[in-house]
Amino acid sequence: MSQMARNASLSGFPELLPQERMIEQHVIDSLRKSFELHGFASIETRAVETVEQLLRKGEIDKEVYAVSRLQADEGAAEAALALHFDLTVPFSRYVVENAGYLAFPFRRYQIQKAWRGERPQEGRAREFTQADFDVVGDGVLPFRHDVEIVLLAVEALSALPIPEFRIRVNNRKLAEGFYRGLGLEDTPGVLRSIDKLEKIGPDAVARLLSEELGASEKQAQAALALAQISSADLDFVRQVRALCEQHGVQNDLLEEGLEELSSVLSAAMGRAPGTVLADLSIARGLDYYTGTVIETVLVGHEALGSICSGGRYDALARKGNRTFPGVGLSIGVSRLLARILSQQLATASRSVPTAVYIALTSDQDWAAAQDLAVTLRSRGIATEVAVAAEKFGKQIKFADRRGIPFVWFLNQEGGHEVKDIRSGEQVPADPESWLPPAEDLHVLVQPN
Amino acid sequence: MSQMARNASLSGFPELLPQERMIEQHVIDSLRKSFELHGFASIETRAVETVEQLLRKGEIDKEVYAVSRLQADEGAAEAALALHFDLTVPFSRYVVENAGYLAFPFRRYQIQKAWRGERPQEGRAREFTQADFDVVGDGVLPFRHDVEIVLLAVEALSALPIPEFRIRVNNRKLAEGFYRGLGLEDTPGVLRSIDKLEKIGPDAVARLLSEELGASEKQAQAALALAQISSADLDFVRQVRALCEQHGVQNDLLEEGLEELSSVLSAAMGRAPGTVLADLSIARGLDYYTGTVIETVLVGHEALGSICSGGRYDALARKGNRTFPGVGLSIGVSRLLARILSQQLATASRSVPTAVYIALTSDQDWAAAQDLAVTLRSRGIATEVAVAAEKFGKQIKFADRRGIPFVWFLNQEGGHEVKDIRSGEQVPADPESWLPPAEDLHVLVQPN
Secondary structure (H helix, E strand, O other), X not given: OOHHHOXXXXXXXXXXXXXXXXXXHHHHHHHHHHHHHXXXXXXXXXXXXXXXXXXXXXXXXXXXXXXXXXOOOOOOOOOOEEEOOOOHHHHHHHHHHXXXXXXXXEEXXXXXXXXXXXXXXXXXXXXXXXXXXXXXOOOOOOOHHHHHHHHHHHHHHHOOOOOOEEEEEEEHXXXXXXXXXXXXXXXXHHHXXXXXXXXXXXXXXXXXXXXXXXXXXXXXXXXXXXXXXXXXXXXXXXXXXXXXXXXXXXXXHHHHHHHHHHHXXXXXXXXXXXXXXXXXXXOOOOOOOOOEEEEEXXXXXXXXXXXXXXXXXXXXXXXXXXXXXXXXXXXXXXXXXXXXXXXXXXXXXXXOOOOEEEEOOOHHHHHHHHHHHHHHHHOOOOEEEOOOOOOHHHHHHHHHHHOOOEEEEEOOOOOEEEEEOOOOOXXXXXXXXXXXXXXXXXXXXXXX | OOHHHOOOOOOOOOOOOHHHHHHHHHXXXXXXXXXXXXXXXXXXXXXXXXXXXXXXXXXXXXXXXXXXXXXXXXXXXXXXXXXXXXXXXXXXXXXXXXXXXXXXXXXXXXXXXXXXXXXXXOOEOOEEEEEEEEEEOOOOOOOHHHHHHHHHHHXXXXXXXXXXXXXXXXXXXXXXXXXXXXXXXXXXXXXXXXXXXXXXXXXXXXXXXXXXXXXXXXXXXXXXXXXXXXXXXXHHHHHHHHHHHHHOOOOHHHHHHHHHHHHHHHHHHHHOOOOEEXXXXXXXXXXXXXXXXXXXXXXXXXXXXXXXXXXXXXXXXXXXXXXXXXXXXXXXXXXXXXXXXXXXXXXEOOOOOOOEEEEOOOHHHHHHHXXXXXXXXXOOOOEEEOOOOOOXXXXXXXHHHHOOOEEEEEOOOOOEEEEEOOOOOEEXXXXXXXXXXXXXHOOOEEEO
């Protein structure tokens, strides 16, 4: 029974059944393992920020949830608080507050819930889990970390029970350099217009560029042509060079962007051919990105939106005249999960952690059965003990209904037997050495 | 550097440094492992409940945090929401809403944050993490689950890096039966008074009993005498019987309570002698408990308050005329952690997950070093790669500063060597077979 078959009792706040939660745990465990194998440490930030902090970047459109004590002390001035709507704003505050205690470059991951009061739809809940991973430097952060982050994204996403994905990478320097080379100086304005390409189409974007930014027809067409370029190899360089030649564009920032994007593609092509694309239409809104920008789609599920986004920012945070440049990505765990569950892309092998159910022959055996359970658990086998010596048929049925694969019998003579209730096979077993098959020891989550 | 040395930038909302978070992760992982070995499945509930739901039990004193959209749609009636202040109220709602999808007895654990707007102090934050585990039945729930829950608490707490603890157990039936046998019919009233024993002392409680409940001096002294009884074995039965004889008390509910509490003690005495006490002063306020009640203190840290509390309730939830009895406990993860950190009761072996840092001999080796990192990671070794071929001394110093124990060198001739930077020992190593000592493979968290 999938989550999607039930209605959340509060719209936008879905809750999972135990067997669905197992898939979520698997996804989170898998991400954690990938992050830690790459040397990223976990942190968590508090759920609330001051409203002032949250709205500093003018993000009022994120539909912030304000938090206040129902019985606030009269007259006591407390800062206005709100639930965080992403993990970037809290992380940037955390870095500034704890800079003196962190070793830079600081590699952190953060898997937490966030809240936005938007209209709920599939893949867009009001309460959702994000998995962020960033490398942050103190003053400087070598570009190679951008490449590293993309390689980690490939690895982390590949380990999940999800369909094929495409990581689409662009570079702000490339785009901005090109616009400047064209003679368009309001590069944020051009980016803002190009960002609307998928939504409003090329003609409307061209109109925006000419009406709002005073671009000539030729400039507008050139900017649009740049956004059409994509390749799964280094061919995008040839395409950009051809476009530059056509429009007489020469620019140092553009060269830097080309080189950076080429480095990302070269590294990814060797590791995971076809998975990482140079896609010059990726703009990532306005935000704070200054170099690499990344979005990721699931093949066949493009309408779900990006499931892993982010990029390079020259100043994630500032403290006096100290800046903290960073590069990182955010994986939409809840968005992925909603799709996994609604389309049954993965399943858990059972709905309880329990591998063995110890049946009772007599009510007096309960203490002995508890001792046996301690032995099995000490060997990593999740075990439950029956509470009453009902008929074996009834005890087996109970285990079956709970989805437990094995029932253990303590014979009156002190012998042990274990039954696989799926096959019906029953064999003698030694509590000190018996193990279920590897695929039954723990709950397995596998893609369908 | 401990958390306690820094001030939370928002009072009551502490945040951990990476090495502190590792201890928290260890505590949570350890609890999860214990719960799952006993067949408990994980669930999470949303952070918010309707205010109506939260205040249903008159819990206004829990200092609820209300949640509302900063830009709520005008005229759109949305239910008033608030952050949950514990995990019991949300769980009871979850059981009612999902009863049709759950197999009973339902064994669940839930490790999540909760929020209360109380005045912050050590062990009492405004944002805190609880770990709850309960067994819930549909209509009935055999008493043996009470015993099971206590044994699980012993096991789960024993696995944590904390000092010795004492699980203090009482039984409501025992106390209520005794009060009734004494002729005191307002048993909730008596419990409410006895619950104040530690705070206001026996004289004041005797006064309350006589002034508010009309108890005679003899009745009041008998009720107080019952609360003084405790034992780490079955001696409490003898003491209760003596008191009953003295006051001519005979009561069936009392007998039931005595038998239940004896079962808990008998099972615990075999497993963990001295850890579980019968303590007849435990009242657990009013709440919804109907049998077993439990509180737990850390030896030498009694002022911290209970770190694991709960008990048996005959109706955690109701759905029409269907009731869901349960028994369960709640571990105060944040309370434990605050004490572990402030008194350095445990430490993490390093502050990053990374075990190996691959140094670069030349900048051109970076891609080869990434390949090497993939090999090491595939064997479970957390690995980082240097981004620039700085002097070896500088690269080693960098690893040291980040707390990484091993530096790996790729020789120009394709050979590999690995250096333990704590001992200085450097040996040839094969990436396909080398492993760090077990205690260096993962971050180890150990009690001091």
